[in-house]
Amino acid sequence: MSAFSGNFSNKLDAKGRVSIPADFRSVLAPPGSKARIVLRPSPLHPCLEGCTEAHFQALTDRLDTMDPFSAEYDDLATELHGQTIKLELDDDGRTVLPLSLIAEYGFSGTVKFIGLGRTFQIWEQAAGDQRLADLNAARRARALTRSSGAA
């Protein structure tokens, strides 16, 4: 597998450590080698967004296509680099989330990992569940609309 899929709930211990789901670890690095993740605030949601270093590189490549003196360049560069944290996983597949982030996102006890393919998100448990539920409701509404239109 080479994409982040599924959602997982893992515990944040007293020291701010969390296990990265094993499925995600296998995407982040070939088994055996040190895995690293790149984390930054989601531009859309109250959650963290994580990806591989390679994917982050691909995102920043986009900067090279932009006018380096434009406001857009400045905004995107700041967004991408200004709040990005690179973390290394320990031998148990865990990483330590900085206390500031834990406080900022209201993480308490359990966090939710949601796969988005090339990236994944880390939510406060309840908020993450809500996000999925909202999407499902919308999907269901779309499906029903379609079928009643066709019938």
Added chain:
Amino acid sequence: MSAFSGNFSNKLDAKGRVSIPADFRSVLAPPGSKARIVLRPSPLHPCLEGCTEAHFQALTDRLDTMDPFSAEYDDLATELHGQTIKLELDDDGRTVLPLSLIAEYGFSGTVKFIGLGRTFQIWEQAAGDQRLADLNAARRARALTRSSGAA
């Protein structure tokens, strides 16, 4: 055969394992090789929907044409990947359904596989039977309505 057809009832054992019907296995992978299935919640029914990795790939291909920073991308990616489970079949053609799913869909003892061609569904036995019965009833009603001109 290259489509999921027919319906089958198989048992869920104490460990949450279930045999994938042999007919479906032959669609999922050439005999001998490891078969994988992609499962996600049905948008319309209280059941799981399964398909091949290739079919899922076709669904996610659409993401590559979208702006990865847009809300649309985020929604679709979460919808597609966020609740997707990729399972590998063991040498006996079985797979393990996560406990959370078993609870969520009320699976107990026996589950029903219903082929939908490119995909298939996994229902709690009684609900799946009901689904088929409902469809037949609706079909009969339509036929009667047509023949009598109006009902």
Added chain:
DNA sequence: TGTATAGTCACGGGATATCATGGCGATTAG
């Protein structure tokens, strides 16, 4: 045609590996 044989399949059980998580102790910084 009736019977024996081999194959496939669903299903159960038990041994083993993997994972998430708690805790301890060493190491480092202040």
Added chain:
DNA sequence: CTAATCGCCATGATATCCCGTGACTATACA
């Protein structure tokens, strides 16, 4: 010297693998 951080090990739970068994089917053979 104290406190925070990091690496390592212990543990329970879960998943994975590998085996055997019985039902049913298809094939071979007399």
